[in-house]
Amino acid sequence: xxxxxxxFFPKQSINEPLLELNDPRWADLEGGYKGTLYxxxxxxxxxxxxxxxxxxxxxxxxxxxxxxxxxxxxLASYYSVPHLTRIAKEKRFINxxxxxxxxxxxxxxxxxxPKLPNALLPAYxxxxxxLGELANLSFDQPWDxxxxxxxxxxxxxxKGQIKLANAILNLDSEDVVDEFLESY
Amino acid sequence: xxxxxxxxxxxxxxxxxxxxxxxxGFFTDVKGSRVPGEIRLQSGKGPxxxxxxxxxxxxxxxxxxxxxxxxxxxxxIAKDSFVVAANGGWSAYDLDFVRVALDGPLKxxxxxxxxxxxxxxxxxxxxxxxxxxxxxxVGAGVGGGISIPIGGGGGSQSAKGAIYFYGTxxxxxxxxxxxxxxxxxxxVMGDEPDAVEQIRNNQYSLKNVEKLIAYFKSLEAKSAKQ
Numbered sequence: 152x153x154x155x156x157x158x159f160f161p162k163q164s165i166n167e168p169l170l171e172l173n174d175p176r177w178a179d180l181e182g183g184y185k186g187t188l189y190x191x192x193x194x195x196x197x198x199x200x201x202x203x204x205x206x207x208x209x210x211x212x213x214x215x216x217x218x219x220x221x222x223x224x225x226l227a228s229y230y231s232v233p234h235l236t237r238i239a240k241e242k243r244f245i246n247x248x249x250x251x252x253x254x255x256x257x258x259x260x261x262x263x264x265p266k267l268p269n270a271l272l273p274a275y276x277x278x279x280x281x282l283g284e285l286a287n288l289s290f291d292q293p294w295d296x297x298x299x300x301x302x303x304x305x306x307x308x309x310k311g312q313i314k315l316a317n318a319i320l321n322l323d324s325e326d327v328v329d330e331f332l333e334s335y
Numbered sequence: 336x337x338x339x340x341x342x343x344x345x346x347x348x349x350x351x352x353x354x355x356x357x358x359x360g361f362f363t364d365v366k367g368s369r370v371p372g373e374i375r376l377q378s379g380k381g382p383x384x385x386x387x388x389x390x391x392x393x394x395x396x397x398x399x400x401x402x403x404x405x406x407x408x409x410x411x412i413a414k415d416s417f418v419v420a421a422n423g424g425w426s427a428y429d430l431d432f433v434r435v436a437l438d439g440p441l442k443x444x445x446x447x448x449x450x451x452x453x454x455x456x457x458x459x460x461x462x463x464x465x466x467x468x469x470x471x472x473v474g475a476g477v478g479g480g481i482s483i484p485i486g487g488g489g490g491s492q493s494a495k496g497a498i499y500f501y502g503t504x505x506x507x508x509x510x511x512x513x514x515x516x517x518x519x520x521x522x523v524m525g526d527e528p529d530a531v532e533q534i535r536n537n538q539y540s541l542k543n544v545e546k547l548i549a550y551f552k553s554l555e556a557k558s559a560k561q
Contacts, residue, residue: 184414186549208395215356216413221497223545251356324390324399330379 166268170230172196180227181265183220191218191227195234202242211248218252224259229267229275232256236278236285245289250301251320253282254308258317283309297323362391362402362410374412376432377401385429404430420444420505425498433505436548441523443548444500444508499544516541527554 165176172192182189191214198210214235218228232253239249257279260267267275286305289298300323307316322328361371372393381388383403389410392399409418410432417432425431425446437443501519502508511519517534524530530551533539539547 184545184549185543186546212359216358221415255356324377326401327377327379 164268165226165230166270167230168270169233169274172199172234177227177230180230181225182217182227183223183225184217185223185225189217189225189227191231195231195238198235199238199242207244208248211252215248215252219255219259222259222262222264224256224264226265226268228256229260229265229271233274233278236281240281240285243288245285245292247297247301250282250286250289250298250305253279254301254304254316254320257308258313258320261313279309281309296325296328357390357392357395358413360410360412362389363408364402364406365408367408372397374410376412376417387426387428387431389432404428404432418444418505420446420508423508425510433500433508436499436545437523437551439523439526441501441503442508443523444502444505446498446500447496499541511541513541520544520547524551527551527558530554 165180167176170177170192172195174192177192178190179188180191181187182191194210194213194217198207198214201207201210214231218224218231235249235253238244282305286302286309289302292298294302300319300321304316304320307313307319322331357373357375359372360374361369362374363369370391372391373395375390377388377390381403382401383405386404388401388403389407390399391402404419407419409416411417416435416438418435420431420433422429422431431446433444433446435442436445499511500508501511501523516539517537520534520539521531524534524547530547533550534547539550
């Protein structure tokens with residue numbers, strides 16, 4: 152019989168209003184893969200620094216893969232949200248990636264996932280409001296179905312309509328929309 | 336108003352369970368050809384009734400095509416690999432996909448539970464019906480078959496509603512119950528004594544099995560470096 156002291160003295164959970172991207176504690180956070188640490192600050196820094204479209208897409212792909220996995224999100228996901236939105240706002244990244252990714256994290260947060268740290272709550276909520284404003288900016292560009300679904304989801308999220316947001320987010324293919332309309 | 340609410344309920348109960356972002360990956364068709372591109376798991380009406388399907392596109396601007404489970408052997412999305420499996424009471428489809436959570440002689444599979452476990456499928460472990468055929472020589476026979484678990488809401492589900500199975504392939508995979516967890520996982524992870532010790536000390540259960548898988552993989556990676 153052995154004892155795992157970590158079980159009796161669990162690692163102190165982080166509770167900061169925001170994590171700067173050079174904060175070493177990013178390395179201690181879990182993303183979407185349970186039991187696996189993911190340092191999101193590296194990808195966020197890269198996103199902050201590049202204007203190359205293919206590099207941006209690759210970074211978003213990595214963040215999609217790591218910050219959300221089969222309904223799981225983690226503290227790295229939550230602490231990434233303010234940075235994702237800030238960077239998108241500063242660099243005018245108005246696309247389905249930013250709306251979709253932040254929305255998925257917020258939708259999944261309300262399910263069986265870690266609690267949002269209290270200290271982060273004000274900045275996190277402000278960010279969701281900003282996400283809605285960012286979605287409004289997308290009115291100036293043409294919408295394909297993917298962007299339409301993601302932008303409308305972001306607006307619903309910014310107004311606290313989580314279930315509605317979840318429904319809209321899933322109406323992102325012609326077939327699903329057709330199926331919905333057939334039932335209606 | 337009520338019909339809209341009912342429709343939304345079904346959308347939330349079914350579609351959200353699988354709808355995913357396009358991610359890089361590849362699929363292997365029934366002939367064994369491997370095709371790279373972008374894939375997403377979808378639900379709703381697929382090309383073939385009773386079969387799960389994926390959407391595939393060669394690149395982001397390409398038109399997506401639907402590939403039914405019977406068109407495929409397996410596919411990989413980002414870090415996750417899936418194989419086709421016949422339903423044993425755990426899916427709405429007759430032919431669905433299961434994630435290969437751990438690959439080895441004895442494999443660990445995961446079905447459903449992609450979105451918080453609100454899909455409503457459950458498996459009662461231990462209630463199995465063996466369907467198989469055997470061939471025999473003199474005084475010996477070899478039988479193979481499909482286990483068909485019957486029932487609902489058993490102890491095979493994680494906290495997120497995922498159902499975990501073990502087996503050498505999907506034809507003989509069986510759901511893991513809470514009672515069997517220690518023995519099954521000790522066997523699956525037998526190559527890593529530290530993982531077995533943690534399992535035997537009840538540090539893990541079905542509720543946090545993904546953490547155990549991550550721990551096991553980290554041990555495997557360490558062993559590979561040595």
